[in-house]
Amino acid sequence: MQVQTNMPTNKEPCVLALGNFDGVHLGHRRLLEHGLRQAERLGVGLSVLLFEPHPLKVLQPERGIQLLTTNQERLKYFEEIGVNTVFLIPFTREMANTTPEDFVVRILMPLGVVRVVVGFNYSFGAHGKGSPELIQLLGKQYGFGVSVLQAQMLEGRVISSSSIRKALLQGDIALASALLGRSPSLSGTVIHGEERGRLLGYPTANLRSNEDILIPKRGVYAVWANINGAFAAGMMNIGMKPTFHDMYGTSVEVNFFDFNGDLYGQELTIHIEERLRDEKKFDGINELLLQLKTDKIKAQSLLKGLL
Ligand SMILES: Cc1cc2nc3c(=O)[nH]c(=O)nc-3n(C[C@H](O)[C@H](O)[C@H](O)COP(=O)(O)O)c2cc1C
Numbered sequence: 001m002q003v004q005t006n007m008p009t010n011k012e013p014c015v016l017a018l019g020n021f022d023g024v025h026l027g028h029r030r031l032l033e034h035g036l037r038q039a040e041r042l043g044v045g046l047s048v049l050l051f052e053p054h055p056l057k058v059l060q061p062e063r064g065i066q067l068l069t070t071n072q073e074r075l076k077y078f079e080e081i082g083v084n085t086v087f088l089i090p091f092t093r094e095m096a097n098t099t100p101e102d103f104v105v106r107i108l109m110p111l112g113v114v115r116v117v118v119g120f121n122y123s124f125g126a127h128g129k130g131s132p133e134l135i136q137l138l139g140k141q142y143g144f145g146v147s148v149l150q151a152q153m154l155e156g157r158v159i160s161s162s163s164i165r166k167a168l169l170q171g172d173i174a175l176a177s178a179l180l181g182r183s184p185s186l187s188g189t190v191i192h193g194e195e196r197g198r199l200l201g202y203p204t205a206n207l208r209s210n211e212d213i214l215i216p217k218r219g220v221y222a223v224w225a226n227i228n229g230a231f232a233a234g235m236m237n238i239g240m241k242p243t244f245h246d247m248y249g250t251s252v253e254v255n256f257f258d259f260n261g262d263l264y265g266q267e268l269t270i271h272i273e274e275r276l277r278d279e280k281k282f283d284g285i286n287e288l289l290l291q292l293k294t295d296k297i298k299a300q301s302l303l304k305g306l307l
């Protein structure tokens with residue numbers, strides 16, 4: 001898969017899928033699969049146009065965006081699905097003010113678009129005024145086809161990045177997984193913690209993720225990661241360690257059951273399988289240790305099926 005950060009000069013014909021694709025969820029997958037079939041029928045490749053940073057970060061910086069995927073993760077999923085080219089175009093305030101027609105003429109046409117694939121709720125151009133109907137009209141005028149995919153649903157619910165964000169903030173891993181079509185994950189770099197974990201007999205990898213990435217609801221989760229090519233089961237705590245601190249920022253830490261080694265500085269992707277419980281303030285270390293033992297047994301039994 002090619003990633004182009006400059007406007008192409010060769011203008012190879014392509015089918016182009018449009019949107020943010022945060023999370024690359026089931027709805028996105030079905031849209032991209034439709035794009036692949038169209039591309040095959042037309043004998044061209046499938047491209048995706050992505051704005052970087054996410055438009056909401058530029059348009060509503062005060063809201064503090066909470067993304068499901070990093071750029072790297074989105075690109076990995078696109079590659080797995082079979083996308084040929086990703087155009088990564090900077091999103092600026094000027095871009096936000098582009099009229100729908102200018103967007104088509106200045107951005108889409110130079111990409112060699114023969115067909116555009118969008119979802120039923122796609123919006124584009126200044127104030128999000130461009131709709132699927134408008135892009136169909138512009139397609140007729142400028143000579144490219146347009147597919148508008150109907151709303152992809154799961155059990156009566158429209159699949160969307162926002163509904164997945166909501167599920168994760170409520171700790172509903174089952175719902176988030178069903179909408180994503182895979183377990184949710186959280187990536188980050190292993191940093192130094194307070195080094196209390198190893199004294200407790202539960203050493204933890206403390207994770208720092210990109211500031212724009214969503215952290216699920218506080219609590220304890222059954223998780224796994226691929227460490228140096230091997231499956232590693234574990235349990236993760238997202239929280240403030242109330243047993244030890246009155247005021248503390250949120251930390252994300254994972255105790256892997258059968259791993260012994262140095263992870264500092266490593267990039268890890270933690271796959272979240274199930275939420276086990278809320279974080280609690282315990283009356284001392286012994287109570288916490290008893291609970292951790294129970295958590296471990298529960299997580300191990302849940303994760304056994306994944307091996
Ligand atoms: C699976 C798991 C569950 C935890 N649950 C709690 C909890 O409910 N309450 C709490 O105060 N701390 C909890 N902790 C955090 C511990 O209090 C301890 O501070 C931490 O493991 C050590 O942190 P460190 O790596 O920064 O030294 C949990 C840790 C893990 C790994």
Ligand SMILES: Nc1ncnc2c1ncn2[C@@H]1O[C@H](COP(=O)(O)OP(=O)(O)OP(=O)(O)O)[C@@H](O)[C@H]1O
Binds near residue numbers: 027123149158
């Ligand atoms: N459930 C769905 N069914 C059909 N098309 C969809 C669905 N979800 C997204 N799309 C389409 O996929 C493309 C990328 O969508 P977008 O990034 O806006 O995702 P989204 O899940 O709708 O996000 P958000 O919830 O943040 O609005 C767009 O063309 C959009 O219309």
